[in-house]
Amino acid sequence: MSSKLINAFMAGVESRNPNEPEFHQAVEEWAEVIVPFVAKNKKYQGHGLLERMTEPDRTFQWRVTWTDDKNKVHVNRGYRVQFNNAIGPYKGGLRFHPSVNLSILKFLGFEQIYKNSLTTLPMGGGKGGSDFDPKGKSDMEVMRFCQAFMSEMQKWIGQDTDVPAGDIGVGGREIGYMFGQYKKLRAEHTGVLTGKGRPYGGSLIRPEATGYGCVYFMQEMLKTKGDSIDGKICVVSGSGNVAQYTAEKLIELGGKVVTMSDSSGMIYDKAGIDAKKLKWIMNLKNVKRGRIKEYADKHKGVKYVAKGQPWTVKCDLAFPSATQNEIDAKEAKLLVKNGCIGVGEGANMPTTNGGIAVFQKAKILYSPGKASNAGGVATSGLEMSQNSLRMNWSREEVDEKLHGIMVSIHETCLEHGRVNKNYVDYVKGANIGGFVKVADAMIAQGII
Ligand code: NDP
Numbered sequence: 001m002s003s004k005l006i007n008a009f010m011a012g013v014e015s016r017n018p019n020e021p022e023f024h025q026a027v028e029e030w031a032e033v034i035v036p037f038v039a040k041n042k043k044y045q046g047h048g049l050l051e052r053m054t055e056p057d058r059t060f061q062w063r064v065t066w067t068d069d070k071n072k073v074h075v076n077r078g079y080r081v082q083f084n085n086a087i088g089p090y091k092g093g094l095r096f097h098p099s100v101n102l103s104i105l106k107f108l109g110f111e112q113i114y115k116n117s118l119t120t121l122p123m124g125g126g127k128g129g130s131d132f133d134p135k136g137k138s139d140m141e142v143m144r145f146c147q148a149f150m151s152e153m154q155k156w157i158g159q160d161t162d163v164p165a166g167d168i169g170v171g172g173r174e175i176g177y178m179f180g181q182y183k184k185l186r187a188e189h190t191g192v193l194t195g196k197g198r199p200y201g202g203s204l205i206r207p208e209a210t211g212y213g214c215v216y217f218m219q220e221m222l223k224t225k226g227d228s229i230d231g232k233i234c235v236v237s238g239s240g241n242v243a244q245y246t247a248e249k250l251i252e253l254g255g256k257v258v259t260m261s262d263s264s265g266m267i268y269d270k271a272g273i274d275a276k277k278l279k280w281i282m283n284l285k286n287v288k289r290g291r292i293k294e295y296a297d298k299h300k301g302v303k304y305v306a307k308g309q310p311w312t313v314k315c316d317l318a319f320p321s322a323t324q325n326e327i328d329a330k331e332a333k334l335l336v337k338n339g340c341i342g343v344g345e346g347a348n349m350p351t352t353n354g355g356i357a358v359f360q361k362a363k364i365l366y367s368p369g370k371a372s373n374a375g376g377v378a379t380s381g382l383e384m385s386q387n388s389l390r391m392n393w394s395r396e397e398v399d400e401k402l403h404g405i406m407v408s409i410h411e412t413c414l415e416h417g418r419v420n421k422n423y424v425d426y427v428k429g430a431n432i433g434g435f436v437k438v439a440d441a442m443i444a445q446g447i448i
């Protein structure tokens with residue numbers, strides 16, 4: 001019965017949104033839990049909730065024209081998907097990557113609705129970005145692109161309307177340039193973006209938050225088994241913002257991080273990437289904007305595998321922290337076979353639905369990104385609070401709040417996802433936990 005309802009619902013989503021495979025995938029993972037949940041709960045029937053929840057409130061697409069250092073004219077596409085503002089202003093990152101298209105931004109915006117709901121803070125869901133590739137561009141080229149992008153986007157965002165932040169290819173540098181352009185055009189200094197630099201309204205711990213939060217969530221999952229991070233061999237993918245701070249917190253808690261990667265390949269450091277080596281990586285990636293291969297050239301006993309992924313390496317814990325669909329069923333099976341007991345998703349949708357099924361069948365600790373990587377947007381919410389209060393909180397205060405939020409998300413997952421004494425279905429827990437608040441708000445606000 002359930003599978004008939006799910007298939008009928010998915011057929012509708014697919015026919016209304018042709019050629020959007022990533023969006024279909026994200027909705028399917030959610031629908032497998034939510035369609036049966038709604039079938040059992042009369043309260044959520046008869047409001048067209050699921051159809052409304054899978055249709056963005058509105059989507060903007062525009063031309064971004066900019067000139068490079070040689071005065072050559074370039075044209076890119078800009079997007080902002082304002083998906084759902086039932087519980088607060090639209091909130092979610094901007095991704096600058098050549099692969100960006102509407103399907104990818106709709107999947108990200110859709111997941112953001114439920115992630116933001118799980119944080120306990122009043123934030124709706126949105127996402128945006130561009131097919132612009134910041135790699136290999138000078139600072140001035142990135143600045144001109146960001147200014148051109150914001151010149152158009154500023155029409156639709158605002159501190160009480162829609163508050164973008166970073167994602168792949170958008171970090172402190174890009175947020176700074178976009179904030180400057182917004183401020184110039186609107187003549188207002190407000191918290192319209194998060195992930196800002198500290199001197200102009202940014203929050204301490206925001207750069208660290210996604211990675212730290214993901215590790216805090218893994219700590220909670222391990223606690224349900226009476227276990228901890230200490231002594232665990234950890235594989236991390238990616239070497240950007242999320243990967244770096246995931247590695248930092250793991251090392252601090254006694255984990256041994258043996259891999260990192262980028263889109264060209266992966267490094268395997270059997271001795272472990274310690275705090276000093278991680279600092280070197282942070283300088284390589286954030287200041288020099290180099291490639292992870294250079295780590296293997298510089299450090300002894302390190303293997304570099306071109307096009308390689310960390311999932312072939314024997315580990316206790318895996319932290320996919322690069323991009324979507326990094327782990328499919330084959331890779332998930334390999335991780336399980338090699339003894340992996342926990343997977344914490346720092347990235348958004350890094351595991352395919354086939355891969356998730358493998359983890360669930362093996363009954364290992366597996367949490368979807370919408371729960372485990374929510375620390376980033378949660379701390380963005382804390383940045384918004386500080387901006388509204390016109391105050392700055394200390395590092396300790398923000399970190400404590402972030403930690404408390406991750407513990408609370410975990411509790412929500414237990415409340416809705418506990419199957420028996422020994423097993424928690426975090427996919428079920430996160431999806432239902434995120435859904436109820438948004439659904440209740442939508443029902444209360446009428447058919448709009
Ligand atoms: P960054 O741009 O800082 O880093 C991205 C990393 O992933 C880089 O190492 C990059 O390698 C690698 N990568 C990107 N695309 C691909 C690809 N197609 N194949 C292989 N590797 C790839 O981004 P973030 O660290 O911010 O984001 C990483 C993930 O975390 C994303 O899924 C993002 O949506 C998610 N996330 C981010 C949050 C945040 O606060 N920043 C919050 C929650 C989730 P290369 O340099 O070669 O491109």
Ligand code: 2IT
Binds near residue numbers: 373374
């Ligand atoms: O996917 C995400 O949660 C983010 N990229 C962070 C969004 C935000 O608004 O901080």
